Amino acid sequence: MDLFGSFALLLALACAVYAFIGGIAAILTRHPLLVKSTRQAGMATCCLIFVATFSLEYLFFSDNFSVAYVVSHSNRDLSTFYKIAALWSGQEGSLLFWSFLLAIYVFSVLLAYRNKNGELMPYVGVVLVGVQIFFLTLNNFVVSPFKALASPGANGALAYVARADGNGLTPLLQYPEMVIHPPNLYAGYTGFTIPFAFALGALLARYPGEKWIHLTRKWTMIAWMFQSLGILLGAHWAYAVLGWGGYWGWDPVENASLLPWLTGTAFLHSVMMQEKRGMMKVWNVWLVFCTFLLCILGTMLTRSGVVSSVHAFAQSSIGNWFVGFIAIVLLVCFGAYLWNRDYLNSENHLDSIVSRESSFLFNNLLLLVSCLAVLSGTLFPVFSEWITGDRISVGAPFFNKVNIPAGLLLLFLTGIGPLLAWRKTSVESLKRNFGWPLGTGLVAGVIAFVLGFRELFSLICLILCVFVAATIGLEFFRGARVIRARSGASLVASAIELTMRNTRRYGGYIVHLGMVFVFIGLSGAAFNHDVQKEMHFGDSLQIGPYTLILQTIDTKPEKNYTAQRMIVEVLKGNRPQMMLYPEKRQFATTEQTGTMVAIHSTLKEDLYVVFAGLSPDTQLPVIHAYLNPLVKWIWFGGVVVVFGTLVALLPNRRDVLVLAGANQPARQALPHGLTPSITLREGHD
């Protein structure tokens, strides 16, 4: 099966090369048969990548320990669940997985548009297979996952061997989220290839404007959703597994995933300027180019060992390949832009500074500044070593200081941006839209201050969260009220109807609301608190309102590891609340230990208990307990963000209510202050 997989990969590369060269010839000759042939070659490439990927999975499931990658990342006792995850647990397999996910996207695009956009698709196809060729080259010749295990024989020549069992999967990866976090993150990384290919293809084809944006809007949103989900799942994994009590440490690999998310977010906003007003065309094209390049850069940072990270794969020379690829992509992008930039000129001008257009500009400015700050901070240790010879670390305190103000400003814009009108916003409109939300936010701030909420940034964050939530609530309320007045439905039903009529706008609001929840969760970090204590059996530890009593420690043998489990009784106000079971796991094959944190999570706070091991001095068990306020809001916010994105992806429902309304015997008059224009005003879409 390893030979089968290798052969499939090699054939995939051959097909991709044919699709690339044939695609260029098809663009030049416009011969229909050539166009069809190259499209089919592109689809065949994808199918062959699927075959190779499933071959590798088969090798894991069949415990084929004659393949080096399987030996390094699996063993017989590894559960089926984690044998799936073993595919992307190492350098070679994860790059094949990259190709696999990219192939799903490429196949879907080629299939979806097989009879559409006949002139544009060859350009798009060439760009897509160009990217595939790069990854297939790595899969075939640089980091092949199908290398057979070999060792020197008696005569010194290499001989193929098979091991009885493998080394097993890294304990850190044996956690449910590691089965879903990387696929989501990679689906985000690879997904941005589609808007990139359309943008570059449209530029090469000299399409002047909005077409590529219309075509790729949903693809971009899907990629963005996966990237968001991947980042959040990664944060949750770090929180639940690494046992340091936090979820985001500004690690270079974490930063690498954030960079394209920031530019992708900027793009999702600025793209509306192009759709509505024919502005920012150059900006949008470059935002997509940068997003794709940052995806590649992020992949390189994770794999090359350029920056040190606990998440990174082993150091290797693969970074040079990525640098070369980034350079080629940059050259092509610059070339295409210089050649065809005349087709990207703006068609409108700005009527007022107080307008939606301006808010998008500042939104993009902040996202880009944040992105560049994270990028330069991540790479600063490398540059400082090159220039001065000393490696200067840049850790979480730096990133927090730089990004917290930018994040708060963005939160502010999240509130005001969607409520500003295109072209020009009047003072009256500002008063009408912002009076109540602003007042509500300020009152909330005062209450918070009185309650002892004295951390400056957290207080500002909370005021802004209330402000943004209020603006969103007001938008839903006003729109729903109009529908309720016409249809007589309940307010909730009217709000749902409103959302379904303009999914993009109201889905966007839901995403914003999700971000508000995420920010509420982040604001709690200023109040984190932890206690560490050596414990005899029966000893207690006090943290916040909780009393933790160590009852005993037992040993729990499992198939792939042996767990030492603390049994901790938790009291709150002298009343028994629950039992927690933080674990320390010993993996036999890798001789490594792993942690399983016990978390009691509520909207108020997380009680986070870690079995920190035995004290080297006294040999007593050590409990490290954390009280982390509001963390659950982050995960809840993430769910809302994903839900909002899914809503925004839905097609708009036809305006049937208006037609139905014509048959109503007596239509209710609109409430005072509401005009029909509220439904016509362009909102988030």
Add this chain to the structure above:
Amino acid sequence: MTRSFRFAAVATLLMMATSPLLFIAAAQQLSDREKHIGGKFMCMCGCSQVLTQCNHLGCTTSTAMLKELRQAVDGGKSEDSVTQMFVQEFGTKVYAEPPKSGFSLVAWAMPTIYLILGTALVIFVISRWRKQPVSKVALAGGAPSIPPQILERARAQAARETEG
């Protein structure tokens, strides 16, 4: 909207919004000196985590560094002395954030420079968009313009060739 309804809506919103505060007021505690000073250094095991937060599996480096820190603090050393001690032992890579001196200032300056340049760019773009009529906006960057009929033809071609 009646006055009582407005009041009820605002009160509900406020209650929802401030409920997290009620939860966390009791959780606030001051950190001790070790945590404060330890928060300024990185763990040197290569995990890229701040010393006081490193708890990754099998890390003996942070344990040793924290022990050293504890001894220094117990011995009455000042924050500067502890910093010097760690820098001498591990080099400048021990800083959790770049010191605000020498070449490290570049790291601090960069975000500010991005912000200033970006803001200047936005102001420039806005003023350009506001001052110039649409036809001139189309000549962005001083590039040779495409005659409107050619642009329109290209647009029509794009519309014809795509169906998105």
